[in-house]
Amino acid sequence: MSGYSWISIISLSCYLILFVTFLAAKKTQKVMYTFMVFLFVLIFWSGGSFAMRIQLWPSVNFWHYVSLAGIFLIPVVFYHFVLDFLEEPRGGGRFFWLVVFLGLIIFNMLTDSLIPRPEVVQEGGGVQFIYHYSWQIYVVFLLVVLCWGQLAFLIRRHCKGNGAVFLQLIPVLCGIGAIFLGNILATLPFFQGFPLDILSGVVNAGLLFYALYKKQLFRMTMLISRPNCFLLSSILGLLISYNYLLPIQNFLVYVIGVEHNHALIIMAMCMLVFIGLLYLFISLLVNALFVRGDQQQGVLIARFSQEVTRLLGTGDILRKLSDITQEALGVYRIFALVRMEGEDYKLLFTSSPLEEKNVSLPPEHPLVQYFRENGGCVLQREFSRTTMYRGMWENEKQLFSSLGIECFCPLICEDELLGIVMLAKKEEGGAYRVSDLSFLQAISTICAIALKNACMYEKALNEARQDELTGLISRKYFYELLDQEFDRNRGGSLALSVINVDDFRLYNQLYGTHEGDLALQRIAAIMKASVEQSCYAARINGKEFALILPGYDIYSAKVLTETIAAQIGEINSQRNSHVRSRLTVSAGICAAPYMAASAKELLKNADSAVYSVKRAGKNAVLMYSEEVYRKEMEQQSQHKSGYSEHASTIYALTAAIDTKDHYTFQHSQNVAYYASELAKAAGLEHYLVEIAKEAGLLHDIGKIGIREDILNKTGRLTPEEYEIMKSHVDNGVNIIRYLPSLDYVIPAVLSHHERYDGRGYPRKLAGEEIPLAGRILAVTDAFDAMISRRSYREPLSVERALSILREECGKQFDPNLAALFVEMVENGRIEPQIQKSVTLEKLGMPPVVVPDRPVSAAAAVPAVVPVGVPVEGTPGPGDAPAF
Amino acid sequence: MRFQEKLRKYSKQELWDEYCGFLDLSPAEFMRIQRRLLMEQIELWSASPLGQSILKGKHPRTIEEFRAMVPLTTYDDYAPMLLSRQAKSLPAEPVLWIQTTWEGGVHPLKVAPYTKGMLDTYKRNVIAVLMMCTAKHKGDFDISVTDHMLYALAPLPYATGLLPLLFKDEIDIEFLPPVKEAVKMSFQERNIQGFKMGMKKGIEYSFGVGSVLYYVSQALTSMQERQKGKSFLRRIKGISPSTMWRYLLARRKCREENRELLPKDLFQLKCLIVGGTDNRCYKADLEKMWGVAPVELFAGTEPTLVGCETWTRDGVYFFPDACFYEFIPEREFEKNAADPSYQPSTVLWDEVTDGGVYEIVLTIFKGGAFVRYRVGDVFRCVGGHNEGLPRFQYIDRVPQVIDIAGFTRITETSIRQAIQLSRLSIAGWTAKKEFTENNRPFMHLYVEMERSALTTSAVSTQILQEHLSVYFKYMDQDYKDLKRILGLDPLRITVLKCGTFAEYQRRFDREIRRMNPESSEINDLLQCHEAGSMERREVKYEWI
Incomplete structure (x- = not known):
């Protein structure tokens, strides 16, 4: 190659490479277009120069002017480039300098005075261009100096106090220096003929490219695509081989003696092989320099994506995320926080188990806010520079600092921040690079999707395994777990504690189901807090809980259960707002292998122990034993009908009333008779008929606690006395609740003074809210009271009583039941018990000897309004419930 | 990283966003920071013996409870523990005690503890003040490591003495005269020395109480008077060439206009920062003397650095992380003045109305001692929430x-x-x-x-x-x-x-x-x- 044309080829190749690659790149800023214009000008310059040197058609002079146009436009395009690089909105000289330098080009073309056409010297088959510069060349330099002087002024103004921008500009300024130096040196005789100016242009273009790269206006990997590489190798191959084609052809035809046509084919083949090799070389080079790191990360991301999508456990996903991050970036420690149901982001995973575990970020935490608004990974030092960081607490700052956190990554899926990954420094030191953040961003996104799926799966699983109200293990899962734990602890021990809340139905009726639910939740909270991580707390029934206690023997299970029972007893004493009755529990404990050989037996025995406690008066913790077993067997063998089972208790209670108030004793028997008949007629099941009968006998049992002077008072009751009298309902309930297995009558007893219109007592229930047995008692109780002789009034006639019942239908009484009752009396299906008692035999019960005593004038508590006992201070019948 | 290193590393916009980005917060975002930091302070303060001495066993858990349980306080409430410097009784460990005079108090001095967190916030906000004061418009601040500040304020242990220390941590701005020397000088000596050094090195910032700055500015004239007898060479000794050039031009101009030499003739100030009371009486004169409109800031011994004006000079913007702001409306504080037993109600920062006059009540963040503290300053709100963040003009002390x-x-x-x-x-x-x-x-x-x-x-x-x-x-x-x-x-x-x-x-x-x-x-x-x-x-x- 002659006349330094290789320099032109190299420079032209460089410019073309850059130009083509930039064509394919995404242009994010104006400066990238300006850079392409700059490359275009350089191509003019170098291309013209190259065409001159190979004396391409049409003429050397033509290419000389093309080359000069390129070189004259360099200062002004460079001027534009710098201003665009600085994003400087001002810069009025842009148009001016463009006009000046275009004018110079035209002037030079017309006069040849600034840079004259070169002298072409033939040298040994080659050609050299000798430029004979005159002083006018310095006019061009002067204008360049002026143009760039103004540029320097603009740069200074822009960079004043803006050190970061100046640092970015340094390669550009070096480029100016290189091009200026190259052009000046080219005019010196020493370098005559050597295209130093063109070489300086290459240096300059490289520096500008570097400046753009440093400013992160593009990614190298985006520029270097497969087609780009092929295009580059083709252009480069053509340019390089252009000079060698003719000599090779001559060699083949004239030296070797190949035919002309064959020579052309051989040359074409050689050219293809050369371009192919060139492509291979460029691809390898580019991969080695730029793509390898990205490819490695790409492989890791693909692997992570594959692996993580198969996982359904949150912990597993986070562990995988940690592993891949450590493998790719060598991060010292990783912490992952995931949003919990309470909205806080809690630490779920740490790569170093010894680290601080008690880390949680509330939803209003500045970091959470930052991710919600910005997304994307952020370095701690960048986050600390945000305005949001102002809202950080000092201890939070200290925590991040003590954990050595350098980078945060959000786990965002569908605009929802699921979690945050915090990364400490890299093990090898060094800061996180942009490519690291891109990698982290990619795996965070993949992880977030997997995490969301895992969370949904875990939620569904938990819902299936969890009791909705209490959050404890559900009944179904309890059985599963019990079997599992039993198998797992075959070599050791496994205790089971069944805890049953006493009188819970009553609790619900007294305070409502909402309070009942709250009580269950509190009991559950106590149980959760009391058991170890290896134990399980479950709700196995409405009011029944269970503890599976692996490794516990009976004694330690009993201690734990007693502690829990004691805490449950304290629940309502800690609540100041309302006075609630004390919650008690009956608990039974059994343990394998001591007292059970299977999971089923374990549960059965614990249940038996609970049953024993219930029968023994509730509120105790009992270990299953032989004694319990024996009693259970006895119970089974002696089991009779429900009623006869409790008959003795009921006799005892009714006898107790009779000693104090014979009227009530008789009244209760009457009411029991009416109630059972009415229940039968209403089509109730047998056991409900039994309940109505037993409730009728026991409904006024609370009067045992009423003073006799009030009970037997013949005159008006004072309001205070009236209140005392009303308390017989609560008294009755308090007596019955301590009777084993009789608590089913409590709802009826509790509600026999409720009115259908909601004006009754004690709970002012209305309509269907009143238990059915209660509504039955209300009708029958009132009827019997009306037709009975009382100390303060004569008995009403049956007709009158029935008429009142009819009048009070839908007001005091259930309209259906009252109507049915009236109908039954009228057609003789019920016999009114006027001045006589229903014998216990009539009720199907054995007779009981009661002391003979005069019939007291004292009132029972019929709820009927019009015939009430006068109460002092009350306006009269019809205004208030009365006795 | 010090601010001056950041100046080299980050662009102006990035630095502006870091330090002055709070100006772009919405009122809701501003209050979010306020509320969050108040929760931190409630936690720290309520648990401290100082807090319990006022709370008397109560423990507020929410902001509403805090405002209901904690009465408005004055220095008397803190005096027993603060004057005896009981560091262990405070919400956080103090690293510095700042003092001021306590006129009308039971003790000649008041002291206020400063924690590390408070000082860090102070430092960040001091740089923000410098940026806001030198900015011609948003983001366009003008700070250089080679700048000089004529400093006409009292040294430590007064609050104003904190500034040189905080600046020193962040940027090598030179104080004229250097703080080490200034503490040994009388007030007059300090001013003269400051101007002398300014003639050699230039003055880019001046900072002080409005009245004092006015006096200091006049000192330049008196300095000229004293120099009249000296030879020209002695007069120009040590003056930088650029100042010399301006000095010669200024003398000629002053002769033509038949007036005395003013600071603006010699110095090209980037900003003139004033604090304290009665600045409005001196602002016009100061602008005439220095050629730049003074920027007002609000700071104090107990409240730390609370806020500053921007290039618009139309009211102080409060920093979101210095204190929790409450305001007693005019009618309420007047009612309280007439009947001291009356507990005035307060409104929050996002509840003030344009044109309203308020006495400010501050709760210092980051473990500060003072909560719901009546500093005794009255502000007028200018520019309500519809214009972005509300701004406040300092009116005066409370009428008492x-x-x-x-x-x-x-x-x-x-x-x-x-x-x-x-x-x-x-x-x-x-x-x-x-x-x-x-x-x-x-x-x-x-x-x-x-x-x-x-x-x-x-x-x-x-x-x-x-x-x-x-x-x-x-x-x-x-x-x-x-x-x-x-x-x-x-x-x-x-x-x-x-x-x-x-x-x-x-x-x-x-x-x-x-x-x-x-x-x-x-x-x-x-x-x-x-x-x-x-x-x-x-x-x-x-x-x-």
């Missing part, structure tokens, strides 16, 4: 305090003490802060002498003024400095006729307020004074 030029704070107690010490037979008095025709503040004391004393002692206005001044100076060092440093005589006396106060009470059925009554009330008082004279003339005439 007369602050003259940011130097001294005179209370009813201190006036009463001065009268007692002077043994003057003053039967009644009322004091009001007024302004001269040159817009300079002074305290106007309207006094009525005891009738019996008129015949036994000399009680001319001049005697009263001098007498009382002596005792004010005796009790209050700052009062003394007013005269010594600024040359201001802050006391003016008007003697009222005997019986004027009684007449006022008879007419209006109430006593006139002792401190800062309304101008209309003063007019009424003077009318009573005048009317009394008329009545007497009439009586005299009848008697004749």
Whole structure:
């Protein structure tokens, strides 16, 4: 190659490479277009120069002017480039300098005075261009100096106090220096003929490219695509081989003696092989320099994506995320926080188990806010520079600092921040690079999707395994777990504690189901807090809980259960707002292998122990034993009908009333008779008929606690006395609740003074809210009271009583039941018990000897309004419930 | 990383976003930061013995509970623990104690603890102040490591002495004179030395109380006067070439305009920062002297650095992370002034209304000692939430305090003490802060002498003024400095006729307020004074 044309080829190749690659790149800023214009000008310059040197058609002079146009436009395009690089909105000289330098080009073309056409010297088959510069060349330099002087002024103004921008500009300024130096040196005789100016242009273009790269206006990997590489190798191959084609052809035809046509084919083949090799070389080079790191990360991301999508456990996903991050970036420690149901982001995973575990970020935490608004990974030092960081607490700052956190990554899926990954420094030191953040961003996104799926799966699983109200293990899962734990602890021990809340139905009726639910939740909270991580707390029934206690023997299970029972007893004493009755529990404990050989037996025995406690008066913790077993067997063998089972208790209670108030004793028997008949007629099941009968006998049992002077008072009751009298309902309930297995009558007893219109007592229930047995008692109780002789009034006639019942239908009484009752009396299906008692035999019960005593004038508590006992201070019948 | 390193590393926009980004917050975002930091402070403060001494066993868990449980406080509430510097009783460990005078207090000094968190916030906000003050528009600040600050404020342990320390941590701005030397100099020496060094090195920033800066600026003129006798060469010795060039041009210009040399002729200030009371009296003069409009900031011993104006100079923007802001509306604090037992209600930062006048109540963040603290400053809200963040213009101290030029704070107690010490037979008095025709503040004391004393002692206005001044100076060092440093005589006396106060009470059925009554009330008082004279003339005439 002659006349330094290789320099032109190299420079032209460089410019073309850059130009083509930039064509394919995404242009994010104006400066990238300006850079392409700059490359275009350089191509003019170098291309013209190259065409001159190979004396391409049409003429050397033509290419000389093309080359000069390129070189004259360099200062002004460079001027534009710098201003665009600085994003400087001002810069009025842009148009001016463009006009000046275009004018110079035209002037030079017309006069040849600034840079004259070169002298072409033939040298040994080659050609050299000798430029004979005159002083006018310095006019061009002067204008360049002026143009760039103004540029320097603009740069200074822009960079004043803006050190970061100046640092970015340094390669550009070096480029100016290189091009200026190259052009000046080219005019010196020493370098005559050597295209130093063109070489300086290459240096300059490289520096500008570097400046753009440093400013992160593009990614190298985006520029270097497969087609780009092929295009580059083709252009480069053509340019390089252009000079060698003719000599090779001559060699083949004239030296070797190949035919002309064959020579052309051989040359074409050689050219293809050369371009192919060139492509291979460029691809390898580019991969080695730029793509390898990205490819490695790409492989890791693909692997992570594959692996993580198969996982359904949150912990597993986070562990995988940690592993891949450590493998790719060598991060010292990783912490992952995931949003919990309470909205806080809690630490779920740490790569170093010894680290601080008690880390949680509330939803209003500045970091959470930052991710919600910005997304994307952020370095701690960048986050600390945000305005949001102002809202950080000092201890939070200290925590991040003590954990050595350098980078945060959000786990965002569908605009929802699921979690945050915090990364400490890299093990090898060094800061996180942009490519690291891109990698982290990619795996965070993949992880977030997997995490969301895992969370949904875990939620569904938990819902299936969890009791909705209490959050404890559900009944179904309890059985599963019990079997599992039993198998797992075959070599050791496994205790089971069944805890049953006493009188819970009553609790619900007294305070409502909402309070009942709250009580269950509190009991559950106590149980959760009391058991170890290896134990399980479950709700196995409405009011029944269970503890599976692996490794516990009976004694330690009993201690734990007693502690829990004691805490449950304290629940309502800690609540100041309302006075609630004390919650008690009956608990039974059994343990394998001591007292059970299977999971089923374990549960059965614990249940038996609970049953024993219930029968023994509730509120105790009992270990299953032989004694319990024996009693259970006895119970089974002696089991009779429900009623006869409790008959003795009921006799005892009714006898107790009779000693104090014979009227009530008789009244209760009457009411029991009416109630059972009415229940039968209403089509109730047998056991409900039994309940109505037993409730009728026991409904006024609370009067045992009423003073006799009030009970037997013949005159008006004072309001205070009236209140005392009303308390017989609560008294009755308090007596019955301590009777084993009789608590089913409590709802009826509790509600026999409720009115259908909601004006009754004690709970002012209305309509269907009143238990059915209660509504039955209300009708029958009132009827019997009306037709009975009382100390303060004569008995009403049956007709009158029935008429009142009819009048009070839908007001005091259930309209259906009252109507049915009236109908039954009228057609003789019920016999009114006027001045006589229903014998216990009539009720199907054995007779009981009661002391003979005069019939007291004292009132029972019929709820009927019009015939009430006068109460002092009350306006009269019809205004208030009365006795 | 120090700020000056950031200057090299980050772009202006990035730095602006870091330090002044809070200006772009929405009110809701601003309050989010406020509420969050208040929760931190509630936690720290409630658990501390200091907090419990006020909470008396209560533990607020929410902001609403905090406002309900904690009464508005004054320094008296903290004095027992703070004056004895019981660090262990505080919400967080203090690293520094800052002090100031406590006029009218039970102790001559007040001290305030500063925690590390407070100082970090202070540091960040100090840089923000510098950026906001030098900015021509948003983001376009002008700070260089080679800048110089003429510093006309008191050194540590006063709050103003913190600034050089905080700046030193962040940027190598040179203070003129250097702080180490300045603490050994008298006020006058410091000013002269500052200007001398400024002539050599240039001055880019000036910072001080408005009144003091005005005085300092005048010192340049007096310095010129003193240099008149010296040779030209001695005069120009050490002056930088650029200042020399400006000096020569300025002298020529001053001769042509027949005026004295002003600081603006010599120095191209980037910003002039003023703090304290009565700045509005000096702002116009300062702008004339320095050629730049002063920027006002709000800071104090107890409140730390609270806020600053921007390039618009139209009100102070509060920092979101310095204090939790509550405001007592004007009607409420007046009601409280009339009946001290009345607990005024407060509104929050996002509840203030445009044009409203408020007394500020502060809770210092980051383990500060003071919560719901009445600093005693009154602001007017300018620019409500519809214009972005609300801004505040400093009006004055609360009416119970007369602050003259940011130097001294005179209370009813201190006036009463001065009268007692002077043994003057003053039967009644009322004091009001007024302004001269040159817009300079002074305290106007309207006094009525005891009738019996008129015949036994000399009680001319001049005697009263001098007498009382002596005792004010005796009790209050700052009062003394007013005269010594600024040359201001802050006391003016008007003697009222005997019986004027009684007449006022008879007419209006109430006593006139002792401190800062309304101008209309003063007019009424003077009318009573005048009317009394008329009545007497009439009586005299009848008697004749």
